[in-house]
Amino acid sequence: MIVATEGRAKLHYEEHDEVFFNPRGRLARSMGVLAARAFSKMTLNDRLVIADAFTGIGARVVRYLLEDDDRISVVHANDSSMPALEFAIRNVRLNGVAEKVKFHCLEARRFFWRSVQANLFYDIIDIDVFGTPMQFIPFAVNALKHKGAIYVTSTDTAPLCGINRRAAFRNYGAVAENFEFCHETGARIVIAAVVKAVAQQAYIARPLFTLFDGYAFRIFVAVQKGRRGFPVDKFGFVVRCPSSGRVMVFKQKHAGRFSLDCKSDLQIAGPLWIGELHDAEFLNQMLDELNEDWFSERDRSKLKKTIKLMEAEVGMPPFFHDISALSDRLNINTPRKADLINELRRRGFKAGMTHFSGLGIKTDADFDTLADIAVSVVKGGR
Numbered sequence: 001m002i003v004a005t006e007g008r009a010k011l012h013y014e015e016h017d018e019v020f021f022n023p024r025g026r027l028a029r030s031m032g033v034l035a036a037r038a039f040s041k042m043t044l045n046d047r048l049v050i051a052d053a054f055t056g057i058g059a060r061v062v063r064y065l066l067e068d069d070d071r072i073s074v075v076h077a078n079d080s081s082m083p084a085l086e087f088a089i090r091n092v093r094l095n096g097v098a099e100k101v102k103f104h105c106l107e108a109r110r111f112f113w114r115s116v117q118a119n120l121f122y123d124i125i126d127i128d129v130f131g132t133p134m135q136f137i138p139f140a141v142n143a144l145k146h147k148g149a150i151y152v153t154s155t156d157t158a159p160l161c162g163i164n165r166r167a168a169f170r171n172y173g174a175v176a177e178n179f180e181f182c183h184e185t186g187a188r189i190v191i192a193a194v195v196k197a198v199a200q201q202a203y204i205a206r207p208l209f210t211l212f213d214g215y216a217f218r219i220f221v222a223v224q225k226g227r228r229g230f231p232v233d234k235f236g237f238v239v240r241c242p243s244s245g246r247v248m249v250f251k252q253k254h255a256g257r258f259s260l261d262c263k264s265d266l267q268i269a270g271p272l273w274i275g276e277l278h279d280a281e282f283l284n285q286m287l288d289e290l291n292e293d294w295f296s297e298r299d300r301s302k303l304k305k306t307i308k309l310m311e312a313e314v315g316m317p318p319f320f321h322d323i324s325a326l327s328d329r330l331n332i333n334t335p336r337k338a339d340l341i342n343e344l345r346r347r348g349f350k351a352g353m354t355h356f357s358g359l360g361i362k363t364d365a366d367f368d369t370l371a372d373i374a375v376s377v378v379k380g381g382r
Contacts, residue, residue, distance in 0.1 A: 008066040018081040038285040040071040047073040055079040058088030065097035078104040112139035132171040137197040146225040155216040160186030180322035191273035210277040237270030309355035320360035335377040
């Protein structure tokens, strides 16, 4: 028997073919707890009904109830694997939250369909699935209340980084490329696919936060019933010249009407989301919830750092520059990230870090200007 502790939860499990627990998902689960608290405040609803469609050993169920207990009415825990669900039942009892959990053992799409048939609708649906979530989105959105949220997981990092382009096109209807910033590209492809899938069910979705934790994409989207206001202008493509490193982003409606001088074949990815990755007000509400005594000091520090990096991404152009790749291209030493950001700001440009990469910076300076400033920083010029 393996014993794990995460947040306030104590978890017992054994690893075999149908039972799996991923410790690397700790940050994403903590963000889910914060998001539920923030969503409760945003919607003025302290009686949330949550569905965990892929419960596994029950880590998310237990953490939601231990750390969001004052905001949650009930959690519906579903998994198609009875061995996994048996551990979830054991962990729910172990942590003393069984009175607020209802268990289901169904394939996820059938679980959502049965919920609709039973006139049971959820405020938040957590879809923490291995691989692509897209086949579950149409079913999940119909099981949401008219104003709800879906916390979506995609572990398709390789296809979405252009390693398996057929899989990316099959699962998300998009072309992916292996850019230096491919993890942001991948997240934006997932958002675009989710927003379109939701719209096909007569709902409008917008991302409240987008997380890449080094393992998977986790996107928390607010979903509201309606057809008007579909954000067509927030869909587009990114084009990159591999020989020069220059990048251009254009809206989907402008496809075919762009110009980028390049000595080699252009790389293009999309359609993808070119709007904001995060909602600044929602991030601020999540930070406010960190003041509560729900997390260990270690978790609180990691969450605060991550959310602060997300805040720095709000209002920035899509995509980032990898300073190591930039330095190789310019044949210079790699400048200190802080020095380059400060110099960009001193010259009147927006500039900041990104949570997608420790070597990434976001800026509204064009590529040639960024290159000139990088050279000047390395040479000590100001």
